[in-house]
Structures are given as structure tokens and as C-alpha cells.
Amino acid sequence: FGSQNSLIQNEKMWKLMQSYIKNDKETIQQSIVNHVEYTLAKTRFDFSIFHAYQAISHSVRDRLIEAFNDTAQYFTHHDCKRVYYLSIEFLMGRYLQNALINLELEDNYKEAVLELGYNLESVYEQEVDPALGNGGLGRLAACFLDSMATLNLPAWGYGIRYSYGIFRQLIKDGYQYEVPDYWLDNGNPWEIERLDVNYPIRFYGYVRKIHENGKEKSIWEGGELVLARAYDNPIPGYDTYNTINLRLWRSLPAREFDFNSFNQGDYFKALEEREKAEYITSVLYPNDSNYSGKELRLKQQYLLVCATIQDVIRRFKKKKRDWKELPEKIAVQLNDTHPAMAIVELLRVLIDHEGIEIEFAWELVYKSFSYTNHTILPEALEKWGIDLLGNLLPRHLEIVYIINFIFLEKVSKKFPNDHHRLSSLSIIEESNPKKIRMANLSIIGSHAVNGVAEIHSKLLTTTLFKDFYELRPKKFQNKTNGVTPRRWIRCCNVQLAQLYTEQLGGDTWVTDLTQVRCLENMVEDPDFQNNWQRIKRQNKEQLKWWVKENCQIDINIDSLFDVQVKRLHEYKRQFMNILYVIHRYLSIKKTPADQRHAKFLPRTIMFGGKAAPGYINAKRIIKLICSVADKVNTDSEIGDLMKIVYLPNYNVSNAQIIIPATELSQHISTAGLEASGTSNMKFVMNGSLIIGTMDGANVEIAEEVGKENMFIFGALVDEIEGLRNHMRNTEPSQYFPPELNEVLQKIDEGFFGAVDELRELINTIRNRNDYYLLGADFKSYLEAQKKVDECYKNKSLWTKMSIRNAIRSSKFSSDRTIQQYADEIWGVKAFQIPNPSQNAR
Numbered sequence: 156f157g158s159q160n161s162l163i164q165n166e167k168m169w170k171l172m173q174s175y176i177k178n179d180k181e182t183i184q185q186s187i188v189n190h191v192e193y194t195l196a197k198t199r200f201d202f203s204i205f206h207a208y209q210a211i212s213h214s215v216r217d218r219l220i221e222a223f224n225d226t227a228q229y230f231t232h233h234d235c236k237r238v239y240y241l242s243i244e245f246l247m248g249r250y251l252q253n254a255l256i257n258l259e260l261e262d263n264y265k266e267a268v269l270e271l272g273y274n275l276e277s278v279y280e281q282e283v284d285p286a287l288g289n290g291g292l293g294r295l296a297a298c299f300l301d302s303m304a305t306l307n308l309p310a311w312g313y314g315i316r317y318s319y320g321i322f323r324q325l326i327k328d329g330y331q332y333e334v335p336d337y338w339l340d341n342g343n344p345w346e347i348e349r350l351d352v353n354y355p356i357r358f359y360g361y362v363r364k365i366h367e368n369g370k371e372k373s374i375w376e377g378g379e380l381v382l383a384r385a386y387d388n389p390i391p392g393y394d395t396y397n398t399i400n401l402r403l404w405r406s407l408p409a410r411e412f413d414f415n416s417f418n419q420g421d422y423f424k425a426l427e428e429r430e431k432a433e434y435i436t437s438v439l440y441p442n443d444s445n446y447s448g449k450e451l452r453l454k455q456q457y458l459l460v461c462a463t464i465q466d467v468i469r470r471f472k473k474k475k476r477d478w479k480e481l482p483e484k485i486a487v488q489l490n491d492t493h494p495a496m497a498i499v500e501l502l503r504v505l506i507d508h509e510g511i512e513i514e515f516a517w518e519l520v521y522k523s524f525s526y527t528n529h530t531i532l533p534e535a536l537e538k539w540g541i542d543l544l545g546n547l548l549p550r551h552l553e554i555v556y557i558i559n560f561i562f563l564e565k566v567s568k569k570f571p572n573d574h575h576r577l578s579s580l581s582i583i584e585e586s587n588p589k590k591i592r593m594a595n596l597s598i599i600g601s602h603a604v605n606g607v608a609e610i611h612s613k614l615l616t617t618t619l620f621k622d623f624y625e626l627r628p629k630k631f632q633n634k635t636n637g638v639t640p641r642r643w644i645r646c647c648n649v650q651l652a653q654l655y656t657e658q659l660g661g662d663t664w665v666t667d668l669t670q671v672r673c674l675e676n677m678v679e680d681p682d683f684q685n686n687w688q689r690i691k692r693q694n695k696e697q698l699k700w701w702v703k704e705n706c707q708i709d710i711n712i713d714s715l716f717d718v719q720v721k722r723l724h725e726y727k728r729q730f731m732n733i734l735y736v737i738h739r740y741l742s743i744k745k746t747p748a749d750q751r752h753a754k755f756l757p758r759t760i761m762f763g764g765k766a767a768p769g770y771i772n773a774k775r776i777i778k779l780i781c782s783v784a785d786k787v788n789t790d791s792e793i794g795d796l797m798k799i800v801y802l803p804n805y806n807v808s809n810a811q812i813i814i815p816a817t818e819l820s821q822h823i824s825t826a827g828l829e830a831s832g833t834s835n836m837k838f839v840m841n842g843s844l845i846i847g848t849m850d851g852a853n854v855e856i857a858e859e860v861g862k863e864n865m866f867i868f869g870a871l872v873d874e875i876e877g878l879r880n881h882m883r884n885t886e887p888s889q890y891f892p893p894e895l896n897e898v899l900q901k902i903d904e905g906f907f908g909a910v911d912e913l914r915e916l917i918n919t920i921r922n923r924n925d926y927y928l929l930g931a932d933f934k935s936y937l938e939a940q941k942k943v944d945e946c947y948k949n950k951s952l953w954t955k956m957s958i959r960n961a962i963r964s965s966k967f968s969s970d971r972t973i974q975q976y977a978d979e980i981w982g983v984k985a986f987q988i989p990n991p992s993q994n995a996r
């Protein structure tokens with residue numbers, strides 16, 4: 156551990172080892188009670204479950220910090236190449252259970268806590284979700300941290316510590332209401348505030364040119380300064396002592412006061428200015444697919460980037476070394492384009508502050524960066540107006556122009572006179588006003604660019620980034636997403652995890668999910684099938700209870716649990732799902748009462764997900780779902796043949812209840828539009844069958860589990876353009892199948908109420924405007940639904956399909972994904988720190 160003298164080192168090491176906290180029951184209890192008394196200043200003779208949660212978390216935190224400190228020191232000592240994962244969002248979900256499981260201390264704590272009078276599971280419920288993300292992209296970043304820690308990679312995450320996470324969603328009278336999520340209300344035991352790690356961040360100002368030794372130098376000065384302060388969040392690996400870091404930045408006023416205002420006696424104005432600084436990291440933007448172009452958002456992005464680059468460079472410079480070593484020591488991964496200014500920022504620091512020649516500096520930057528794309532939706536692509544960008548970051552705009560100039564020079568040598576190509580490759584969009592295309596900047600500044608599923612990566616190289624691909628085909632890669640089996644099996648489906656551990660004779664499957672494939676020979680085993688069904692049923696019971704508690708609806712435990720949970724978006728087609736539900740309802744109604752139970756299987760159809768606050772059509776879809784739910788759930792003719800539920804406030808914690816209880820999950824986006832999807836992977840791992848289109852990772856799921864174990868339907872990506880043309884050239888009543896026409900007419904008649912807004916909604920597809928092709932896919936969706944019913948009737952068949960889905964899902968572990976990033980993009984190796992507690996514990 157860094158000491159020169161080996162004798163002292165050994166003696167010291169021994170003492171150090173002895174001083175690690177022990178993990179026997181009594182020591183744990185002692186530490187909890189101490190935290191009640193000394194950290195919370197509550198009497199140990201009487202503390203509530205809330206205080207129990209706080210004290211337990213602090214005692215777990217102590218253990219995390221030991222490993223965290225040792226890991227950081229170990230990486231420094233070995234001078235490893237490090238990965239920095241930059242993301243504007245990290246959707247972490249609750250920490251306590253995950254930390255205990257990764258530290259392999261859950262049983263010890265359970266026992267210890269029980270004797271103190273509390274049930275550990277109820278204690279878990281006390282924690283609020285740190286929800287610093289919108290959806291897939293942020294949750295992916297969280298899964299990746301877990302895998303990077305578990306794979307012993309020298310990696311850190313960098314993000315923003317928003318004071319307000321994604322809003323809490325209330326559903327009242329079928330409408331979504333957004334409530335601010337001040338998640339820090341009760342403090343946050345999982346973070347370490349670094350009072351001594353603050354970096355200055357400049358906004359606005361001007362660039363002054365001076366001449367030194369015959370060279371022009373740029374000095375960016377003036378404007379406003381704020382500070383970015385570090386908050387560290389330890390991330391423990393599983394089955395390893397390695398504990399890495401998620402460093403989140405919070406904005407604070409810079410220490411310098413505005414003496415002018417003070418001197419002029421304007422005390423309040425000066426204080427107001429300080430308040431404004433804190434506002435920068437105050438709220439997470441709740442748009443999940445629409446780019447809004449707000450200045451405050453650019454400030455957030457730059458704060459993240461600027462603080463991170465200062466931190467990275469400071470760490471690099473701790474050792475005396477040549478700048479050329481930079482790409483051998485760091486790999487910076489951009490989680491989409493939101494942190495892409497880091498490319499420009501690093502270049503700026505290298506040329507303006509370190510005095511490096513631009514060509515050499517560019518080489519260092521280019522070799523260090525890589526970029527992941529998560530969408531091809533045009534409305535989600537970031538483009539900053541040059542006025543806005545040039546005003547906030549004047550020097551960066553200059554540098555962007557320089558990068559673009561050098562790049563386009565090279566292109567025009569390769570493709571002389573190809574103006575069309577030049578304008579599509581340019582970072583600057585020649586619109587009025589001109590715009591900076593962040594995706595182009597990200598590609599040009601990175602040595603590797605990847606999509607998040609095979610089909611998506613293919614689409615990038617054939618459509619959106621075609622011209623870039625033709626320029627540098629080798630730069631483009633695929634890294635199919637994955638999810639962590641720790642949270643998405645071990646934590647959320649404890650019984651399934653137990654079954655795996657029993658069957659496989661150990662729990663090493665938790666870090667090597669390919670092992671569950673060995674259970675293939677159990678598929679036909681009646682005992683195994685029974686166990687499988689029992690587990691699903693218990694998970695369904697838990698969800699039934701949750702629904703009763705949160706929606707006041709009684710659902711039929713014997714019905715098929717059919718779930719679509721994800722952000723509300725037209726391309727994800729929750730709309731098509733509810734239109735089918737209406738069709739099903741009308742069909743039941745048309746069937747004579749005495750034949751209904753023979754003809755229809757009971758179903759509980761559950762929806763969940765937040766709509767971006769300004770996304771009117773998404774909100775109308777929520778209203779439609781809730782209106783249909785009202786009608787159907789109170790229709791005495793239907794009884795428990797069908798129930799529709801809107802699960803409010805879908806988030807990581809309730810996903811952990813919903814996913815293990817699901818039997819059928821819907822992933823039904825228009826082909827080509829869902830980059831990957833990651834909940835599809837979580838559902839499959841938990842034995843849910845998928846009804847879905849050939850889109851995103853569904854395609855690879857079908858390859859792994861077999862199409863015959865899924866309900867695949869709908870147009871393929873190559874058919875989409877043709878179908879859109881057909882839709883635009885066909886009379887709507889002709890274009891829509893009769894079943895769908897009937898449904899639309901019912902809505903139009905006001906059968907479900909809210910007639911004005913629901914009419915607005917259906918008009919979005921009726922006027923030859925069905926961009927997402929609900930009409931084109933409806934018929935094959937109906938057929939797929941029919942197959943679902945047929946299979947579910949045969950319990951043993953369904954069970955076997957369910958088992959096959961789960962045990963063939965190992966490809967979708969984020970451990971596989973991260974290993975590929977490490978080998979094929981980052982070039983980093985594992986460094987596992989020896990576990991000191993093996994002696995002491």
C-alpha cells in the first residue's frame with residue numbers, strides 16, 4: 156500500500172487489517188446503536204423505524220467506506236488506466252438492500268436488526284429512491300456501475316447531484332400531476348460530501364487574445380464563476396472487495412463576493428446572485444426524448460464536463476509524466492451527447508492552459524474519448540444554437556469552429572467537391588440560426604462510436620451516421636445493452652435466486668449468469684415447474700397487494716398479469732395496447748354471458764410510466780387508459796375477466812415489485828425506433844414472456860430464447876417506409892382494419908367520456924397521420940394476442956416457455972456488456988484488491 160519500507164509496511168498492514176470493522180451480529184448491533192446515539196442523537200432505548208433505517212444505513216456506509224478508500228488507494232498505487240463514465244443521469248434506485256447483498260451481509264444484518272426490534276424488509280421501505288434519471292439511459296448507467304465494480308475495473312462514474320430528481324407522478328381523475336421530488340429531505344447517508352473538492356466553473360465572459368513568443372494565446376475571462384463540489388457515492392462490487400465511486404457535482408456560489416454590489420449597499424442583490432449559482436444543479440430535466448435547448452440545461456452539462464475534466468487532469472498529473480501517456484491512462488465514455496462538451500473542454504485545457512500544440516492535443520483527446528448513441532429519433536438529437544453557445548461558452552465555440560475546419564479539410568481531400576457530404580458531416584448545421592450538432596461533434600471527437608443493440612447499431616451506420624460510417628467504418632461498433640443480475644434477479648426476486656442457488660449448488664451464477672443455462676435439463680421436470688409456478692404466484696401476490704394499497708383495485712390472482720411499464724411515448728405505442736384492450740372488452744361484451752368464461756381468459760392489464768410534463772399526446776394516452784379502466788373495472792358484466800390498472804409513479808423501487816410478478820410484458824415499439832430497451836431484458840430474466848416487435852434488443856432476445864418462446868408480431872424495419880407511404884396514400888377507413896375502426900368510433904362517440912381530448916388523440920392517427928403505424932401493425936398484434944391466450948390456457952406449456960426465457964437470458968447481463976466495452980473500446984484491465992477482512996473477519 157505504498158510504503159517504501161517493507162518491514163514497516165508489513166507491521167502497519169497487520170495492524171491495519173486488525174482494525175477493519177467486524178461483521179458478526181454483535182458488532183453490527185453495536186455499530187447501529189452507536190449511530191442511533193451519536194450520529195442521530197436519539198436515545199438508543201427508543202427509536203423509530205425511520206431512525207433505524209438511518210442508523211443501519213450509516214453502519215453499512217462505514218463498511219462501504221473502508222473498501223472504498225482501500226480501492227481508491229490500490230488503483231492509485233498500481234497506476235492503472237481508468238475509465239470515466241460521464242452521464243447526465245444516474246437512475247440508481249435504493250441503496251440499502253443492494254449494498255448489503257453486494258457486501259454479502261444481508262443475513263447478518265437481518266438477524267442483528269431483528270433483535271433490535273425491526274424487520275429488515277420493512278426498513279428497506281423507508282428509503283426514498285434517488286431518481287436522478289428519466290428512464291433507460293440513466294438506469295443503464297446505474298447497471299454499468301454495478302458491473303464495473305463487480306468486474307474490478309478501475310472505473311468512476313461522473314454525474315450531477317440534482318436536488319430534485321424525476322418528479323413524482325400522481326394520477327387523479329385519470330390525469331397526471333407532477334409533484335417535485337426533493338429526495339434529500341431526510342439527508343442522504345450514502346454520499347460523502349467532499350468539502351475540499353471544489354472546482355471553479357466559468358460561464359459567459361469573453362476571449363482575450365495575447366501574443367507570446369510569436370504565438371497567439373487565448374484567455375477566457377470575465378463572466379460568472381460558480382463552484383462545483385464533489386459528492387462521492389461508493390458503489391460496491393459483488394463477490395469482491397472492490398468498491399468504486401460515483402462522483403456527483405453540485406453547484407455552489409464561488410467564494411468571491413460581488414464586492415461591487417456589497418459596496419453599493421445592495422446586500423440583497425449580492426445574496427440573490429449567490430442563490431442563482433445553486434440553482435444550476437437544482438433540477439433534473441424531465442424530458443426523456445425531446446430536446447429542449449434551454450440555457451440552464453447547457454449550464455448543467457458544462458458544469459458536469461468542466462468539473463470532471465479538472466478532476467481527471469488533476470489525477471493524471473499527480474505523477475510526473477508526459478502528456479502523450481494520457482490515452483494510455485484514461486478512457487472517457489460519453490453516455491449520449493449530453494456530456495459531449497467534454498471533448499472541447501479537454502482540448503481547451505490542453506491548448507490554452509497546458510500550452511500543447513493543437514494537432515497533438517487533438518490526438519490525445521480523440522484517443523481518449525468514445526461515444527454511445529441511444530436514439531435515432533430526430534427530435535431527441537441535441538443541437539445548440541450558436542448564439543446561445545457562443546454567449547455562454549465563447550472560447551468553446553471558437554474551438555468547435557477550429558475542430559470543424561480541420562476535420563472538413565480532411566474530408567474534402569478524400570471527397571473533393573462533395574458539398575452535400577460536407578454539409579451533412581459538418582458540426583455546424585447551416586440553418587438560420589446556425590446550430591452545433593452535438594452528435595457530429597461526439598463522433599468526430601471519439602475513436603469509437605457505438606449503438607446499444609445490433610439492429611440499432613446497424614441503423615446508425617446505414618441512416619443517421621451513414622456518411623461518417625463511410626469515412627471511418629472501423630470506428631463504429633455495437634455494444635448490446637445489459638442489466639445487472641444483482642439488482643434485477645438477486646435483489647428483486649429473492650426466491651428465484653434461491654432456486655438457482657439450490658439447483659446450481661452455489662451462488663456463483665450471480666457473477667456468471669451463463670451458468671443458469673445449465674438448468675435446460677430441468678425444463679421438463681415437474682417438481683422444478685411447480686417450484687417455478689409457486690415463485691411466480693408469490694410474486695403475483697405481492698404485486699396484488701401493492702395494487703390494492705396504491706390503486707385501491709382488487710385484481711384476480713389467477714388472471715394473466717400483462718404489463719407495459721416504460722416512459723409514455725407515441726413510439727412505444729401504449730396507445731396501441733389500450734386500443735387492443737378496448738377491442739377485447741367490446742368482444743367480451745358481444746359474447747353471450749354464459750359463454751364468456753369459456754371464450755376469454757381473465758387478464759389484468761397494467762400500465763405504468765411517466766409522461767414528460769409538456770408532452771400533450773402522452774398525457775392524453777394516460778387519460779385514455781384511465782378512462783377505459785374506469786369503464787371496464789366498474790362494468791359488472793365483466794367481473795374479474797378483465798381489470799385495467801394504471802400503476803402510478805413507476806420507478807426503480809416499484810419496478811422491483813412489478814417485474815418479478817409479470818407473466819406477459821409488452822415491448823411493442825414501431826420497428827427501428829426503440830434503440831434497445833432494457834426492461835425487456837429484466838422481464839425475460841424474471842420469466843416473463845414478451846409480446847413484442849422486431850425492434851431493439853427484442854431481436855437478440857428472440858435469437859437467444861427462441862422465437863417460439865415469444866409472441867413476435869408487426870412490421871420489420873425494412874417495411875416501415877413502404878407502410879408509411881401506403882398509410883399516407885390510403886383512405887383512413889380503408890387503411891385501418893375493421894376491428895380498429897370500431898374501437899376508434901367508440902371513443903369518438905364518447906363511450907369512454909372525455910370526448911374532446913380523446914378525439915384529439917385519435918385524430919393524431921386518423922388523418923393519414925399514423926406515423927407510428929398503429930394501423931399497419933394492429934392486425935398482427937391481434938393475432939399475437941390470440942396466441943398469448945392459447946398458450947396461457949396450457950399452464951405447463953406457459954411454464955416451460957417462461958423457464959426457457961429466464962435461463963436463456965444470460966447474454967443480457969451488463970457484466971457481458973461491460974466486459975466488451977473494457978476489451979473493445981476502453982482497453983482497461985481488472986485490478987482486484989485483496990480482501991483484508993479475510994484475516995480479520
Ligand code: F58
Nearest residue numbers: 289291292443444529829830831832833
Ligand atoms: C434510452 N434512451 C433508449 N434517453 O430509448 C432505449 O431504447 C435504450 O435502451 C436506453 O436508452 C439505454 O440505452 C433514453 O432513456 C433518455 O432518457 C434521455 C435522457 C436525457 C435527455 C434526453 C433523453
